[in-house]
Amino acid sequence: MKTTDVIRRAGRNLRQAKARTILTSLAIGVGAFTIALAMAAGNGGRSYLDSVVSGAGDLRTIQVSPKFDTDPNADTKPKKVGAEEAPTSPSASTIRELTPKDRSKIAAIDGVEKVSPVFGVEAQAVEANGSDKYQGQVKVQYDGTAIDLTAGKLGSNNEILPGQIVLPHVYLDSFGFKNAETALDKTVTVTFANAFGGTFTKEFKIVAVDAKPTSPLAFYNNEFRISNKDGEEIAKMQRPEGAPEGYYAFMVTARQGVNVDTVKQKILDAGSFSAMTFAEMRTSIMQMVNIVQYGLMGFGALAILASIFGIINTQYISVLERTQQIGLMKALGMRRRDVSRLFRYEAAWIGFLGGVIGVVLAFLVTLLNPVITGAFDLESGTELLQMDWLMSAVLVVGLMLIAIISGYFPSRKAAKLDPIEALRTE
DSSP: OOHHHHHHHHHHHHHHTHHHHHHHHHHHHHHHHHHHHHHHHHHHHHHHHHHHHHTTOOTTEEEEEEOOOOOTTSOOSOOOOOTTSOOOOTTGGGOOOBOHHHHHHHHTSTTEEEEEEOOOOOEEEEEETTOOOBOOEEEEOOTTOOOOEEEEOOOGGGOOOTTEEEEOGGGTTTTTOSSHHHHTTOEEEEEEEOTTSOEEEEEEEEEEEEOOOOOTTSOOOOEEEEOHHHHHHHHHHHSOTTOOOOBSOEEEEEOTTSOHHHHHHHHHHHSSEEEEEHHHHHHHHHHHHHHHHHHHHHHHHHHHHHHHHHHHHHHHHHHHHTHHHHHHHHHTTOOHHHHHHHHHHHHHHHHHHHHHHHHHHHHHHHTTHHHHHHHTTOOTTOOSOOOOHHHHHHHHHHHHHHHHHHTHHHHHHHHHOOHHHHHHOO
16 A cells, blocks of 8 residues: 555544544644744743843953962861951952963963953043033943944944043933934043042043943943053052052953964963853853753653653554454455554654644744833844744654654554454444
8 A cells, every 4th residue: 555545544534533633633732832932932042142142242252360279178167256356358368369470471372362451440420511520330341342332333343442431321411412422522521539549530532322221131230431451541540559460350362263262271271360261151151041941841841741642542542443444444455564554644643733733833922022022121123932943843753753653552453453353343
């Protein structure tokens, strides 16, 4: 008997028991829907976090900080403090700052393009356009860190040049600017405290105005952003007199075409440093998405596991109901192999229908992306659910194979029926 004839007959048999076929397919569809939706959520989540992580820095960037080694033999028991004794932090003396010597050592490593120290600068007041003075935070911007801008533009690799500043959008009204465009090329005067208890001012030209974030995951702060070179200059003036020059960390940029992991390993081998690439940070964040995705897929797998028993039950009932029909087909010359194939193909049809139902339902849910974007106050056009049609097709084929395997024993029972005994069955 031709394969196409067996497939058509299997389809006709299922149509004769529509209710049972639909219910069994829906049972599989629940699992298929959960898995397809989990894959869509994983794709959308990874895509969205990729855009968020890309704003944290270039994937060629390596964050280097002092290595902190814990002494396994150190006494960790509580220590008494005398009445006249000032309490001290037991860990303060063990934390090492990075030094200019460390900076030179890392800069000399083959494959390193640039070493940017991490600075923290404190501003007392900011003013512009003849406005009053306002409190404001100043952040040192590192190349490669993306900024969403309302107006203006930065240099290549998101570079802010010395003397330039990016204005937070919330200061437009306070400084008397009608809109972001009118603020460009204007001067902002920032007052800083120096190391001697006095103050000094520094002027910056506005080259861009940042945009209000549309994502609750953006961790946005209203900060004025300045170049690394300006940050280094200000940090030196704010360092107490006689204090050694030190840094909390370095942002190291690897040269184009150089393997970042190789550069990282060279940094680790060069001294007592700890290092992490932005690619590793990205991987760490993506692991959370993967855990959620695999958890949802696990629930879908449980639903499919439960539906397997439904397929077996459906096929066994079908064999019992069609015993005489099976006997007649075998008496007319239908081979045992063809009888077995008939029931396996019926199971495959059920798996196919269940898979298609689940995938279609998952796709319909993805049409709610605009609603989800609005509910989470995300940027317009963000899609947290993205269908993977190739994997969806693989899912449907996989469910067909699972259904065929589930129908093995019922099809085997049907193939072994004796035609004479089967025809005698009431």
